[in-house]
Amino acid sequence: MSIPSPATPPDLYGRTRPDRFLSSLDRFASWYIPLATRKGARRPRTRDDRPRELTVAARREVADDVVSLRLTAADGRMLPRWQPGAHLDLRLPSGRLRQYSLCGDPADRHAYRIAVRLLPDGDGGSAEVHAELTEGRRVGVAGPRNAFPFAGDDRVLLLAGGIGITPVLPMAYEAARRGLDFTLVHTGRTRASLPFADEVGRLARRRTGRVVVRTDDEHGVPDAAGLLSLAPEGAAVYACGPAPMLDALQRAFPASGASALHFERFSAAPVVDGKPFTLRLRDGRELAVPADRSALDVLRDAEPATPYSCRQGFCGVCRVRVLAGSVEHRDRRLTDARRTAGDMLVCVSRAQEGACLELDV
Numbered sequence: 001m002s003i004p005s006p007a008t009p010p011d012l013y014g015r016t017r018p019d020r021f022l023s024s025l026d027r028f029a030s031w032y033i034p035l036a037t038r039k040g041a042r043r044p045r046t047r048d049d050r051p052r053e054l055t056v057a058a059r060r061e062v063a064d065d066v067v068s069l070r071l072t073a074a075d076g077r078m079l080p081r082w083q084p085g086a087h088l089d090l091r092l093p094s095g096r097l098r099q100y101s102l103c104g105d106p107a108d109r110h111a112y113r114i115a116v117r118l119l120p121d122g123d124g125g126s127a128e129v130h131a132e133l134t135e136g137r138r139v140g141v142a143g144p145r146n147a148f149p150f151a152g153d154d155r156v157l158l159l160a161g162g163i164g165i166t167p168v169l170p171m172a173y174e175a176a177r178r179g180l181d182f183t184l185v186h187t188g189r190t191r192a193s194l195p196f197a198d199e200v201g202r203l204a205r206r207r208t209g210r211v212v213v214r215t216d217d218e219h220g221v222p223d224a225a226g227l228l229s230l231a232p233e234g235a236a237v238y239a240c241g242p243a244p245m246l247d248a249l250q251r252a253f254p255a256s257g258a259s260a261l262h263f264e265r266f267s268a269a270p271v272v273d274g275k276p277f278t279l280r281l282r283d284g285r286e287l288a289v290p291a292d293r294s295a296l297d298v299l300r301d302a303e304p305a306t307p308y309s310c311r312q313g314f315c316g317v318c319r320v321r322v323l324a325g326s327v328e329h330r331d332r333r334l335t336d337a338r339r340t341a342g343d344m345l346v347c348v349s350r351a352q353e354g355a356c357l358e359l360d361v
């Protein structure tokens with residue numbers, strides 16, 4: 001996450017200059033986590049973890065530096081069901097595991113659609129998708145799984161920042177199909193940067209809900225309170241976009257008339273209430289984890305090949321075995337049995353201040 005200069009207040013996207021948008025996006029991985037401020041929402045689930053191979057049946061440029069991929073089974077069989085907000089795990093040719101929101105039509109049982117923005121200074125996942133996943137290539141997948149479920153509330157505000165339209169678009173289709181009172185807002189730098197602008201435009205013409213497209217070059221950078229003011233009274237808000245946008249929405253939400261805020265991050269959330277602790281590796285090296293960094297980040301400094309994916313405690317890829325020490329578990333993945341057995345997800349979990357965790361690494 002970029003740290004804004006104290007002399008230059010950040011805009012909604014955390015930029016101190018407009019051309020920093022892409023460099024800010026580079027820090028966003030492709031994985032998300034929902035934070036819901038309302039309890040008790042209905043939680044539709046989709047889950048099918050069986051790995052399978054799919055084929056890139058079609059590939060299309062849907063905005064500047066954004067490609068969408070249509071993935072189908074080689075034998076044409078139907079694919080597991082999914083619901084808006086679900087994502088797919090992709091095993092890229094390099095072995096990287098990455099997750100992408102499903103952004104197609106849940107009623108299409110023969111294909112999944114994802115979209116990926118190229119992040120030139122990212123961790124290589126998006127570049128690999130753009131370079132390698134051409135039509136006809138096969139790719140391993142697992143899922144879909146849903147970490148950002150759409151509860152189908154009667155009144156809904158759907159907010160998408162740029163590529164954040166991917167989980168939100170199926171929600172809009174679902175809201176339109178159900179006849180919900182919904183508003184969809186798609187924001188970005190320019191029209192050319194907005195993925196699926198054609199589909200959003202068709203949705204607007206159907207007049208089943210309100211659709212607002214606002215770009216920085218035409219309308220100026222929006223502020224969070226202004227975006228939330230577009231919510232129908234008492235609406236639930238579903239948002240996906242750059243971290244500064246989500247942070248701003250979270251700050252502005254209590255003063256809004258919305259009833260709930262659900263959002264999905266592109267990147268790891270900042271460490272909250274972290275205390276410094278130490279990791280000890282099998283070879284005796286001791287690594288200091290400061291209060292504001294994750295154990296994963298520190299481990300990757302020492303061992304760059306340390307695997308990870310979501311960086312938010314839900315995919316399980318960063319799991320390590322703890323040989324000694326008491327873990328402060330902060331993930332949403334491990335069962336009590338796995339924790340008792342010594343597993344730890346180092347992207348989010350920590351230890352008490354001054355403690356040392358001996359890892360089987």
Ligand code: FES
Nearest residue numbers: 309311316318347
């Ligand atoms: S990277 Fe996904 S749980 Fe840690």
